[in-house]
Amino acid sequence: MHRNIFFSLLLLLPFGFLRAQDVEIEYSADDTAHNSNDLHEDEDINAVIMHHVSDSHDWHVLDWSGKPVGISLPVILFTNEGLITFSSGRFHHDDAGKEVVEVKGQRFVKYHEKIYLANAQPNANGVYLDFDEDHHPTNAKPVDISITKNVASLFVTALLMLIIILPAASFYKKNGSQTAPKGMASFLEPLIVFVRDEIALVNIGHKHYGRFVPYLLSLFFFIWIANMLGLIPFVPGGANLSGNIAFTMVLAVLTLIIVNINGKKDYWAHIFWMPGVPIPVRILLAPIELVSVFAKPFALMIRLFANMTAGHIVILSLISLIFVLDSIWVSPAAIILTLFIFVIKVLVALLQAYIFALLTALFIGQAVEEHEHH
Numbered sequence: 001m002h003r004n005i006f007f008s009l010l011l012l013l014p015f016g017f018l019r020a021q022d023v024e025i026e027y028s029a030d031d032t033a034h035n036s037n038d039l040h041e042d043e044d045i046n047a048v049i050m051h052h053v054s055d056s057h058d059w060h061v062l063d064w065s066g067k068p069v070g071i072s073l074p075v076i077l078f079t080n081e082g083l084i085t086f087s088s089g090r091f092h093h094d095d096a097g098k099e100v101v102e103v104k105g106q107r108f109v110k111y112h113e114k115i116y117l118a119n120a121q122p123n124a125n126g127v128y129l130d131f132d133e134d135h136h137p138t139n140a141k142p143v144d145i146s147i148t149k150n151v152a153s154l155f156v157t158a159l160l161m162l163i164i165i166l167p168a169a170s171f172y173k174k175n176g177s178q179t180a181p182k183g184m185a186s187f188l189e190p191l192i193v194f195v196r197d198e199i200a201l202v203n204i205g206h207k208h209y210g211r212f213v214p215y216l217l218s219l220f221f222f223i224w225i226a227n228m229l230g231l232i233p234f235v236p237g238g239a240n241l242s243g244n245i246a247f248t249m250v251l252a253v254l255t256l257i258i259v260n261i262n263g264k265k266d267y268w269a270h271i272f273w274m275p276g277v278p279i280p281v282r283i284l285l286a287p288i289e290l291v292s293v294f295a296k297p298f299a300l301m302i303r304l305f306a307n308m309t310a311g312h313i314v315i316l317s318l319i320s321l322i323f324v325l326d327s328i329w330v331s332p333a334a335i336i337l338t339l340f341i342f343v344i345k346v347l348v349a350l351l352q353a354y355i356f357a358l359l360t361a362l363f364i365g366q367a368v369e370e371h372e373h374h
Contacts, residue, residue: 045324049316053240053309055150056113057088061235068093071235073152077115078143079106088146097127097137108142116141150247153239157226164188165221195220195357203361208262208368212361215258219251220357227308227349231342242352243309245301252301255360260293263367296363304352311345 059071072089081104088110090101097111100118107118109128116139118128129137168185181189200209200216226241241247269275271289274282318338322330 045317045320049313049320052316053243053312054113055148055240055244057091057110057115057146057148058093059149059152059235060238073149074147075115076145076147077108078145079117081106084108084142097129098122100128111137114141115144115146149239150241150244153226153229153236153241154247156236157222157229157241160225160229161218161221164225168192191220192217199354199358199361203358204365204368208364212258212364216357216361219360220353223251223304223356224350224353227352228346230308230312231345231349240309240312242304243312245305248301248305251304251356252297255300255363256294256297259297259360259363259367262364264370266370267367296359300356300359304356307348307352311341311348315341315345 057075058073060068061070063069070093072087075084075086075088077084084103084106086101086103091099091110095110095112097109097116097118099109101108107120107128108115109118110116111127111129114137116129116137119130119139122128123130129139132138164184165188167183168181168188171181171183171185180186195217196209196213199220200213204212223242226247229237230240230242232238271293272286274285274289277285315338318334318341321334322328
């Protein structure tokens with residue numbers, strides 16, 4: 001089974017090169033780059049919060065002497081001149097389009113975590129970009145497949161999953177299932193049995209559940225570990241991986257593919273030509289049922305994305321109350337509420353992994369169910 005889990009995990013990794021900005025942040029023309037950990041009275045709290053929950057080209061660690069210190073990640077760009085690679089550290093934490101990086105005769109700037117081709121000369125504000133009337137950059141953008149913070153967190157999550165799962169799989173391969181589990185196997189066995197019996201078996205059925213257990217286990221542990229890493233405020237945590245719409249989209253698309261590839265003839269018959277229903281009603285319901293094929297994984301995508309992002313925003317908003325109200329007396333209430341929400345987030349991290357795996361199993365069960373027709 002551990003080989004099947006490994007190959008299921010490989011299906012999840014292509015997300016790494018799909019990069020999505022969760023939130024577009026609007027700035028005025030005279031904005032300059034700000035330090036994401038310093039909240040001043042004149043700063044836009046909303047922009048600071050969105051900066052924390054969005055993806056980035058480097059991994060912030062701490063501030064030292066008023067300057068950000070972080071891990072520089074690889075920038076990988078496809079341009080008209082071919083593949084370009086360099087370290088994000090060459091931007092020197094600039095995110096306002098003022099620091100130009102020149103590689104192989106091409107000039108690049110980073111503006112709000114997006115990379116553009118730079119102008120030859122800066123404008124009056126020192127920014128090497130042109131803007132439209134809504135202050136959106138009009139410069140050309142190369143195809144960006146960089147190893148961003150969320151992508152790095154994805155690889156860390158996959159590595160941790162393999163470190164946790166493979167020793168347990170090796171134990172059972174060596175000792176069999178009749179031996180009392182030890183070490184990591186003793187921790188994982190109740191979770192694996194729960195996913196197998198209470199998620200896969202109950203929703204898919206005894207005949208077909210076995211071949212879907214590796215995928216459901218991969219989903220459950222992958223989402224759970226990613227969610228937990230996002231709650232750790234320091235490296236290798238702090239990335240909002242499950243709050244990235246590209247991540248949840250790929251998981252939902254994989255579920256969509258697996259469900260429909262394994263759909264039995266009864267599944268497709270109930271979508272396009274429901275038995276026992278008058279023909280006019282069949283014609284009316286067929287388009288609705290077809291929409292539901294895509295609506296179900298879409299709901300999976302939005303549910304995970306919205307729940308995990310909302311939790312991060314609530315925590316940051318509570319902390320921001322101290323600075324918004326500019327009063328030390330707010331601190332005790334803000335800290336207590338933050339700790340309360342954080343504990344709930346720990347539970348939600350597990351709950352969202354369970355719900356995603358449960359609904360996936362339910363959709364698979366509907367697809368492989370065989371009906372008796374008399």
